[in-house]
């Protein structure tokens with residue numbers, strides 16, 4: 001028995017290849033009740049950060065209906081930092097729609113997501129979009145897609161993917177690589193989804209298994225668990241058990257269920273196997289948990305959640321540690337904001353620190369954390385950040401650090417410098433092959449520590465033509481006696497003489513930066529200097545006591561007379577790349593160099 005009234009798919013596309021336009025058009029041309037669609041809503045509208053970064057960060061659900069069939073379309077994040085989430089989304093669907101620009105062709109950034117989809121044995125449909133574009137080369141792009149499928153290990157049936165040609169802009173799609181301007185219709189895409197994507201199995205007579213795959217949050221109903229009903233059915237008023245991943249169970253009565261219609265989440269009374277739904281009313285519901293009948297507690301296997309590998313300290317600007325005056329952002333607001341993020345982002349961890357107004361935030365990688373920082377800055381938060389540091393683990397008594405698999409596509413002429421810089425960063429080359437068109441593909445296994453800050457260097461090294469993607473691979477024994485050579489915030493000179501000068505230079509491209517040097521200073525003075533007409537702050541702590549000074553305006557330098565012994569931790573703020581800071585105590589001893 002199957003449920004022919006439903007199809008669940010995920011959509012994969014490189015940014016700008018037309019995913020939003022396409023889904024919007026599917027919505028417009030679908031039989032989805034008009035009341036559920038607001039014309040000004042752009043389906044899956046990507047936010048500004050997504051657009052700039054060229055990746056999808058947020059997963060969004062859209063549901064359209066066509067010929068009495070409901071099609072759930074899940075958006076997928078497009079970067080390896082979100083691998084766990086991609087994997088979970090792929091578990092909720094039976095097929096994928098891969099949208100490729102008929103002019104640009106396949107892009108490496110979508111490879112990762114497509115690979116996950118193929119691994120899950122999902123049924124693919126390929127939509128070659130923008131065939132109206134001058135210079136569109138649908139036939140070649142189709143070959144590229146086929147090659148990519150082969151390379152990613154697609155099985156026989158997946159290689160027989162149907163191909164559709166579309167101009168989402170004109171609301172047209174076709175079975176042939178030519179524009180049929182007469183026929184303004186998305187029907188070929190709808191029909192292909194209905195005909196090729198497997199309908200969910202209808203085992204709604206069996207005991208309920210509803211697994212939570214994602215978390216959402218709403219001010220009215222609080223925490224929301226989103227997932228697929230894999231077996232059985234559920235309705236308001238049911239007594240159910242939530243099976244925790246540790247095997248324990250908790251009973252509760254179902255009070256609110258939601259389904260997806262158009263772009264909206266709407267309350268529903270009941271749902272059954274195959275449906276993608278949301279549930280609220282359980283404050284501690286979590287990803288991977290299975291909701292079952294009370295008398296038939298059978299959990300589904302837990303889902304993969306990426307463990308954080310990188311951490312940064314977030315510091316509120318008004319914390320006594322920073323002591324900036326007139327700041328409206330309180331430490332409490334910062335904490336609230338961080339906790340809000342953890343409600344829906346299960347790969348993020350936030351911990352208190354001994355310092356007032358400072359939290360350690362752990363995440364999947366530099367991108368994961370930097371997106372959060374960017375979002376918060378856009379919301380008006382002013383933060384200071386420490387340099388990202390990898391999270392070490394103790395595995396069977398051995399100190400281990402995270403390693404990543406790095407894939408680089410670069411024009412041939414830069415291969416030498418890429419290999420040089422990667423080996424300086426202790427990366428081990430696993431593979432090198434020519435991929436034609438004067439391009440080479442390199443694969444490395446690299447310690448995450450070595451990759452911090454590499455992407456900027458890599459971009460300038462390859463003149464902007466290189467493409468790098470990396471995925472967490474494993475924790476392995478930490479490399480001993482090695483501090484990665486840093487370009488950013490490097491300790492660039494030590495002058496011995498009457499005074500010792502540590503010049504800490506930042507080439508970070510934007511924002512503020514914590515200097516992570518811990519030094520012991522004896523009867524010294526610490527001077528912060530800004531080379532431009534900008535603010536600079538020097539903060540010194542001893543335990544929790546803080547001495548702070550800020551400089552701005554004409555002299556743009558600040559100094560602090562230091563007590564006899566103190567440790568200078570994470571304290572100098574840079575506002576731009578042409579600024580620098582000098583620490584010039586009479587006597588200074590470097591205790592631990594983290595820079």
Ligand code: GDP
Nearest residue numbers: 015016017018019020021129130133167168169
């Ligand atoms: P997304 O980033 O994948 O969601 O891409 P969008 O749907 O936002 O589209 C990116 C740009 O491509 C927009 O300017 C669209 O108007 C344009 N676009 C989308 N589909 C087509 C198409 O079929 N033909 C042409 N010429 N442009 C398109």
